Amino acid sequence: MAVSSPFGSSIKRREDPRLITGAGHYTDDVRLPGMLTMSILRSPHAHARITNIDTSTAKAMPGVVAIYTGADLVDLVAPVPCAWQPKDSDIKVPEYRPLAVDTVRYVGDGVAAVVAEDMYTARDAAAAIDVTYETLPAVVKQLDAMEAGAPQLYENVPNNVAFHFHLGGGDVDAAFQNADLTFKQRIVNQRLIPNAMETRGAVASYQRGSNELTLWSTTQNPHIVRFLMSLCTNIPETNIRVLSQDVGGGFGSKIPMYAGEMIASVVSKELLRPIKWIEDRSENYVATTHGRDHVDDVEVAAMSDGRVVGLKVTAYANMGAYLSTAAPGVPTWLFSVMLGGTYDIRNVSSDVYGVLTNTTPTDAYRGAGRPEATYIIERVMDLVARKLNLDPLEVRRKNFIQPADFPYSIASGAIAYDSGDYEKTLNRAIEMVDYTALRKEQEEARANGRFFGIGFSTYIEVCGLAPSAAAGAMGFGGGLYESAVVRVHPTAKVTVLTGINPQGQGEGTTFAQLVSDELGVPVEDVEIVWGDTDRVPMGWGTYGSRSTAVGGSALVYAARNVRDKMMKIGAHLLEVSPEEVVFENGNVHVKGAPDQVKSFAEVALAAYTAWNMPEGVTPGLEETYFFDPVSNTFPFGAHVCVVEIDKDSGKADVRRYVAVDDVGNVINPMIVDGQLHGGIAQGLAQAVLETAVYDDNGQLLSGTMMDYAIPKASSFPNYELDRTVTPCPFNPMGLKGVGEAGTIASTPAIMNAIIDALSPLGVEHFDMPASPQRLWQFVHEQKGN
Amino acid sequence: MYPSAFDYFRPSSVEEVVKLLQENPEGKIIAGGHSLLPMMKLRLAAPASLIDIGKVAGIDGVRSENGGVVFGARTTYDQIMKSDVVQQTLPIAVEAAGVVGDIQVRNRGTIGGSIAHADPAADFPAVLLAVDAKVNATGPNGQRTIGIDDFFVDMFTTSLEPEEIVTEISVANPAARTGMAYEKFAHPASGYAIVGVAASVTLGEDGNVSAARIAVTGAGPIAVRANGTESALIGQAPTAENVKAAAQKASDGMTFLGDIHAGEEYRAHLTRVFTERAINKAVERAKG
Secondary structure: OOOOOOOOOOOOOOOHHHHHOOOOOOHHHOOOOOOEEEEEEEOOOOOEEEEEEEOHHHHOOOOEEEEEEHHHHOOOOOOOOOOEOOOOOOOOOOOOOOOOOOEEOOOOOEEEEEEEOOHHHHHHHHHHOEEEEEEOOOOOOHHHHHOOOOOOOOOOOHHHEEEEEEEEEOOHHHHHHOOOEEEEEEEEEEEEOOOOOOOOEEEEEEEOOOOEEEEEEOOOOHHHHHHHHHHHHOOOHHHEEEEOOOOOOOOOOOOOOOHHHHHHHHHHHHHOOOEEEEOOHHHHHHHOOEEEEEEEEEEEEEOOOOOEEEEEEEEEEEEEOOOOOOHHHOOOHHHHOOOOOOEOOOOEEEEEEEEEOOOOOEOOOOOOOHHHHHHHHHHHHHHHHHHHOOOHHHHHHHHEOOHHHOOEEOOOOOOEEOOOOHHHHHHHHHHHHOHHHHHHHHHHHHHOOOEEEEEEEEEEOOEOOOOHHHHHHOOEOOOOOEEEEEEEOOOOOEEEEEOOOOOOOOHHHHHHHHHHHHHOOOHHHEEEEOOEOOOOOOOOOOOOOOHHHHHHHHHHHHHHHHHHHHHHHHHHHOOOOHHHEEEEOOEEEEOOEEEEEEOHHHHHHHHHHOOOOOOOOOOOOEEEEEEOOOOOEOOEEEEEEEEEEOOOOOOEEEEEEEEEEEOEOOOOHHHHHHHHHHHHHHHHHHHHOOOOOEOOOOOEOOOOOOOOOOOOHHHOOOOEEEEOOOOOOOOOOOEOOOOOHHHHHHHHHHHHHHHHHHHHHOOOOOOOOOOHHHHHHHHHHHHHO | OOOOOOEEEOOOOHHHHHHHHHHOOOEEEEOOOOOHHHHHHOOOOOOOEEEEOOOOOOOOOEEEEOOEEEEEOOOEHHHHHHOHHHHHHOHHHHHHHOOOOOHHHHHHOEHHHHHHHOOOOOOHHHHHHHOOOEEEEEEOOEEEEEEHHHOEEEOOEEOOOOOOEEEEEEEEOOOOOEEEEEEEEEOOOOOOEEEEEEEEEEEOOOOOEEEEEEEEEOOOOOOEEOHHHHHHHOOOOOOHHHHHHHHOOOOOOOOOOOOOOOOHHHHHHHHHHHHHHHHHHHHHHHHO
């Protein structure tokens, strides 16, 4: 049964045959006897008072079982919770009723829930509910919402500012006074719609007698759902089972607790029948959280050689109409700690205003705060280069944190980077693009009047979200450790229960590789189980590129404890002391005598028959491990983007995309490349394709896939990828995480390239989206002038 | 994405379709369904009944006839792309079909459905205008032929009578030294044309343009001919400068639509740009 180490091999994803042949089991695939379907009637107005709801016609329709309004739910369920409330931020959490009671505050705010025998009836009945609204003035942009006289969403949130957060370090004022160059730049990071392939949904089944709620929920973190659901419904946590096995993408939008699953749960308890609620795409666009939406005022202090000595950021984050579960943590902590990027900037301060508007609530979206920060600092590097007439590469080199500086404490002291060699990734990227030749090509293109640009992004991100003490200090309402159970069965098969909850990231494969590596069993003998709160002891879920660094570490330590126990049992069977045996390829043999051996299967069976156990060793072969890392991980890299803008149509075409990433050690290169490919596309799409657009009345104009442009396979060229490897010292595998890296890096890389392409027109900054129309308009106007 | 309830009919002959249209004034014909069904799912359309022509005999496929090409109304884009007849005599139809939607849409969507639905951003209205197609329709009073120039009336509106069905679309074989091209700027979200320009250019013995039909879709409420461009081109040598000058007139007199991706001014500009590109390509092809 000898197996070579699978760590580092690109074995194919074990999940795929099932998923791509339609044999997956998503929430909408759950069908229970007697199940009813629920449709939520949503507000067509961005801001209005509800003066009357007449459900009589709808209730009388055949097949309609019940209709609930906001008032009906007040005694049944608590408001939708906000579970990340940064300390010292004067945060005001407005009451977020699962269905609005008297006022609706965004297009999509829930008004009534119709429960019917089938979805067609539920939809027809929802359309037959007569709601009388008294419309109120709406405000959709955060800066407008802060103005005097702006429509107020809540009496107790003056100027719609829900919180103000500050993080700083060094002496920013002195840095600005002593600098050779200071400048200001406003940078907009527009609102995006996450667009997971599977929309959100839930099936709730409350059993009479046992008083147990079983909830299938398409979530990234089932234990958080169980925890919050218990708090919101008063159903004891012991009586709630949350299932979340196949989840079709999340990108952060499936972290929050949502009204839909809360309503389904309490309605099931009321009616004692299973309730299914599944969003369609149009509902998903308004009812599932959006991402980003910052306006950032950036002030920079630099020396004439390109060194950045001070950075001051005032961020205005559009939170939408309510504070979603994790939302306040995103533009505050996850943003502010990343503003220095890969650069040694000792004076940094950020002030973040979380502003409420009549829009869909925002929350985490792939990268969550870190893309917004990275975009700022990477634009700043280019702006400094432009203003000082330096090569953007030289400015970056001048500012890089050096390999000898690790662990590197950022200016505020809030976190310390683990390890890195930033210049190495940049040098490799430069080599791959052949920078000198590329600049020459650019010169020739410019001579012919073409818009040809080269852009860089030398990013870093904080990943492996943990440790728990940091979570507590940041006001995150939970821990950030992970648990794992490694259970070897009597037949030598292995089950792993993990607290993480993938939505396509491939841990069903990579975690099996880890177990195979630790225990010497074939990958196919390892089963990875997640998404069942009755089986998995505890978990905080999959987000923040934390699953492998934290959850994978838990399972490695659990597996090592299993191995230790196997060595004790094996030694006993071989009639030697545990110190005299080694564990190799799954077998226990006497040191120097490989023929005196007990196989993995023999030891596993012996552990369960327990006929002949060493003294003090209990029967069974199962270990549980709760792992809380000492720190985060910090993947980094250098991305280079080459674009050409078609002057006539304004379309920016990506000619080349080179990415050199350092994510530490790599378990499965193919899966890591896949994460990068998807992430890069998502980040490029923000720059040139995607934007959530509201009109002044708060109507979502980009409300369908006919209007909201997500990237397609044909949108971008093949990427050229490479890696450097700097192991992370904080986990046993030495890896850093890769889930968000591509998204974080690619947006600034392409925008820097686009702005470089336009630089002959004298432009220093251009806000996203760099859509064909906006680029054409800009070029057209410049020519006109 | 749940449509309202509707009645469903699946007739097997054109006569039956006409009878069903007479009996169901709120009914809609459905072929591939790739325009109508999305509207129904969004509840932007709620026809009381659907008349599925999937089993109607005699309205399918492409054939060569009387010095021309005849498309059955239910011919799919995929069939058009794979037809030897179309590839040889009317390659612009292959070129245009290849940029309609995606593979799934091309497998289901039909040429007759495209023009009868008259989506302002559909590709084929421009192509059929440029090739001077004729539309055969059958109604309670029998068959009639409608010239393509008289077919498109307004957004989602054609000159078909409510009880008529498109059965065939015919196109005469192009004259000698004719080149055609379809150039499209696709909507980044929907893939429909923000601007699509179909050009058919014939060169005379002297090398000058002897005939030209240029049509624009996507930019405005209906697909239209670029008359100013056509007349500016005819009789001229097809030089880059002349083409450019003629293309500048493409947006003259047009009405433009606007959305979050492309406003009216931008669409007018793109109309000129893509007209120039389509003509240049057509001229190259005319020269052989």
